[in-house]
Amino acid sequence: MGKNDTEKDISWLSEKILNLRIFSDAQNKFNFSVTDVKGDILVVSQFTLYGVCQRGRRPDFMEAADPEKANILYEKFLHELKKSHLTVKTGKFAANMTVEIHNEGPVTILMDTER
Numbered sequence: 001m002g003k004n005d006t007e008k009d010i011s012w013l014s015e016k017i018l019n020l021r022i023f024s025d026a027q028n029k030f031n032f033s034v035t036d037v038k039g040d041i042l043v044v045s046q047f048t049l050y051g052v053c054q055r056g057r058r059p060d061f062m063e064a065a066d067p068e069k070a071n072i073l074y075e076k077f078l079h080e081l082k083k084s085h086l087t088v089k090t091g092k093f094a095a096n097m098t099v100e101i102h103n104e105g106p107v108t109i110l111m112d113t114e115r
Helices: 007-019 067-082
Strands: 030-032 041-043 088-090
Touching (some): 007 067, 041 067, 067 088
Parallel strands (some): 041 088
């Protein structure tokens, strides 16, 4: 969560994540959303902490939301995703965690409501 993020951003992101066509059809074309395939969603805070790495050798976290605001937005984000009735699994906010997942494909998609 960035320091300028709001509940409006949470609504946009949750709708986008639930409906973005990133799952392949029989012709290997992205035609299905996580909603279409009735997939699971894993939301883990802190693994994608808002850091800028354009200068120097250390990430700059000045654009990240303060922890209290970020946690509130994180919880609202989870609430929006859970309205879909898909399985939404989470980590614990601000905790050290080890996560094991199995991803498919060579695709990574970054979403930012400002771009």
